[in-house]
Amino acid sequence: GNTRIDTEPIAKISANDQAGYIGELVNQTLNHSVRSLPPTSYRILHLMVHALIGASAPQPALAFLRKNNQTATDAERYCTDHIRNDWVILKNLLNCSDENLALIFHSLIFSMTEKPPLPNQQIKSSADRENWETEFHRNYIAPQIRNIIETATNFRMKLNAALAKNQKNNVIEGEINQTLVMDKQYRLENLPALWRTIGLVNFESFRAYYMSDLAKNRTNYPFLSIFFKYAGQLELLKHLLPIVKFVQVLNSKLGYQLTRQKAREMSFRQFIEKESNDGENDGIFKGLKTAFDDFCVGWNRVLPFVKRYHCHELLREKPNMAYKLPVVFGLMEPKDTGIFLCAILDFLVDLQNKFLEEVMLMPPGTCRSLKFLDKLTFNTEQTVSSTSKLKSARPNTTNGYCLQSMYLDQVRSANIINFDWDDEILTYSQRNLAVAKGQDIIYDLTKIEEELANILVFEKVYIETQPDSPLYLEVFPYHLELFQGYMGILNDIKNLITQEPITIEKMHLLFVSGISSSFASEILSSLVILLCFVKRTAVGDGEIPIKGYVSRWMILSSLYAREGFSRFLNIDLRLKHLVALYEFVEEQ
Structure with missing residues (x-):
């Protein structure tokens, strides 16, 4: 069920105009768009x-x-649902209030009204439509969203100026809200703006600033475009290593x-108590409890985002x-x-x-911001202590960047993205101190991109x-099930290590050690473990x-703790005797 049957999937399809x-369901994806239109437009x-x-x-x-x-069954409800959804999305994209969004419209x-589009302009083809959309974005929308605060403030000032003809406004309130029309003489005489409303420096404001001139910023700061695409889920990756x-x-x-x-009967609590001798070994108890608590937090935080594992749809519950869980x-x-754990790891690694x-x-x-990728920054000669092998660093064939690949059981904390958004990243910003611009914030995208690239990409694998x-960690080896999947393991061991019979002298020592007595079952179980591990480690000597x-x-x-198995360890038997030893014990 997990075989990929389409090795060359279609990445882009031609438009079927x-x-x-054409009716459509409400789409709540923040960056959703069509054709060449930016999401905001x-x-x-x-x-x-x-x-x-x-x-x-x-x-x-x-x-x-x-x-x-x-798709539509009721025109009023259908249009209202789309309007409300678009309104909410626009507030997020532009990081503005309902009032300011209304002013922008x-x-x-x-x-x-002042500069109407060309009259009687007919759209007869998809090319005409795309040209019209491009022109509409360039001539009408882009100037409005380039600086949301300025657009809203300027229009509010126009409204206040019109209102002033009919009634007297509150001057102090006008200064604070920056809606009062203040010429040079007024500013010199009254020293306004001692108090004024200012914008908040936060993620939403930063994203809105980037989106305000998307075409330019995508070209100049392409990494930030990718960051915003994944920003909603990158923080989940901090749970992978725990x-x-x-x-x-x-x-x-x-x-x-x-x-x-x-395994189905023992709870996590019982496991921790057993390993810590009912909590008497305080160090082990605290260590296991902390490890489980971190595992628990990660599981419960990530699993709601996981919908499927390969071809398996996960249950809603x-x-x-x-x-208390086993x-x-x-x-x-x-x-x-086990599918739940596999699905969580798949989801995080895939992310x-x-x-x-x-x-x-x-x-x-x-x-x-990615200059550090131009040359390899990893030490490829580091020692590998587990059975998994460290993949050699390889340059990406598409460009000159280098990216190292590793097995999950070999990674270090620096190799995994560990990210929590912190507004401190936005210290590279400043407010516009001009009159009527107090809520306008200018972000240094160059420095912010460098900071984020260093956090999210440097040394990551x-x-x-x-x-x-297809798994990122090895399957758990259950007791008495080790030969499952290794039905030809004895032949595999023979191919891996040239086997020899046990000499008569050593066979006699095996009998003397009691290997043929009641310990035979225990020794056989231990040998199964040993055979599987030898195959896994692919030792050839x-x-x-x-x-x-x-x-x-x-x-x-743990094999040392088994009395029968430990008895024959002092006999000079080598890996070349493994198959003969297993066959001998099996016959007892």
């Missing part, structure tokens, strides 16, 4: 069109809306020892992580309850990988799946002593 209105036009349609007579309006499909209509850390703790403590049934929820396995991929697609030299696996190999890996340290 239809004459007349699209929303303004979209709102105006539906306002005009909604103001028409109901029956003709409905017939117009249903010309190409049956009035200012736009006023400018269209989740991985606790999964690895479970794997090291319970791997090869826990049966599937026991997803499990809320808590101490540990099986923290064990890697791409089926049953980082896609973000970095888009950054890598930028042509070299177009973004000064592309995360690879495990070798010959048959002369390595079994005892030395076991002592090399912490995850195998």
Whole structure:
């Protein structure tokens, strides 16, 4: 069910233009647009069109809306839903109040009244339509949204000037709100603006400033465009490492020892109490509790965003992580309850990988903030202590940038995006101190982009799946299930390490050590663990002593606690004797 059947998906389709209105559902995506229109211009036009349609007579309006499909069933409700949605989206895009947005629309209509579009302009083709949209954006919308505060203030001043003819305004209030018309003489005589309203420096204001001249800013600051696209979810990535850390703790403590049934019965609380000797070992208890708490926070924060895992649609009612849940929820396995953990890791890794991929697609030299990507910044000779291998750094074939790829169980904290928005990033900004410009904020996009690029891209890596696996972490090895998926493991070991029979002298020592007695079942179970681990690590030296190999890996340290297995470790048996040893014990 997970096989990709289309190796060359279509990335872009040609427009299938239809004459007349095409019904559509309300779209709440902030950056949604059509053709070459910027999102803000699209929303303004979209709102105006539906306002005009909604103001028409109901029956003709409905017939117009249903010309190409049956999406609309009630003209008034349909148009109202779109208008309300566009209004909310525009407030977010422009970071403005209802009042200022209304003033912007009035200012736009006023400018269209003063300089109306060409009369009798007919649109006969899609090219004509796109040209008209481009001209409308350039001549009418762009001047209005380039500085929202200034547009709203200027139109408010026009309204106040008109109002002043009929009634006297409050001068102090006019100065504070910056709506009073103040010429040079007035400013010299009255020293106004000791108090004035000012704009807030925050993310919404920063985004609105960037969107105010989108075409120019996309060209000059392309990284910020990608940042805004992913900004809503990048903060989730800080949970990736805590989740991985606790999964690895479970794997090291319970791997090869826990049966599937026991995993379904043992709760996380019981696991922590067992490992800490009912809390008597305070250090272990606090360490495991902290690790689980971080895992719990990450799980509950991320899972609501995850809708599916590969071809599996996740249930709407997803499990809320808590101490009472069984540990099986923290064990890697791409089926049953394990799907939730796999889906969370897939979602987070995919988020980082896609973000970095888009950054890598930028042509070299177009973004000064990414100069550190022009040459490799990683130490590729670092020591690898786990069984996963560090991928060598590779240059992106599309451009000259370099990006390192690693396995998830090998990454360090610096390799994962750990981001929380902080308004301190916007210290590179200043307010416009001119009269009537108090709410106008100018952001230094160059410095802000450099700061964000350093936080989000420097030393970050592309995360690879495990070798010959679609998973980012290895499947949890349940006790007594290790040969599942390794049905030919004995042959694999023989191909990996040249095997030899055990000598008569050493066979005698095995009998003396009691290997053929009641310990046979325990030893067989231990050998299964050892065989699987040898296959995983792909060691090829048959002369390595079994005892030395076991002592090399912490995850195998539990085998020492097994009395029967530990008895024959002092016999000089080597990895080249593994298959013969397994077959001998199996016959007992």
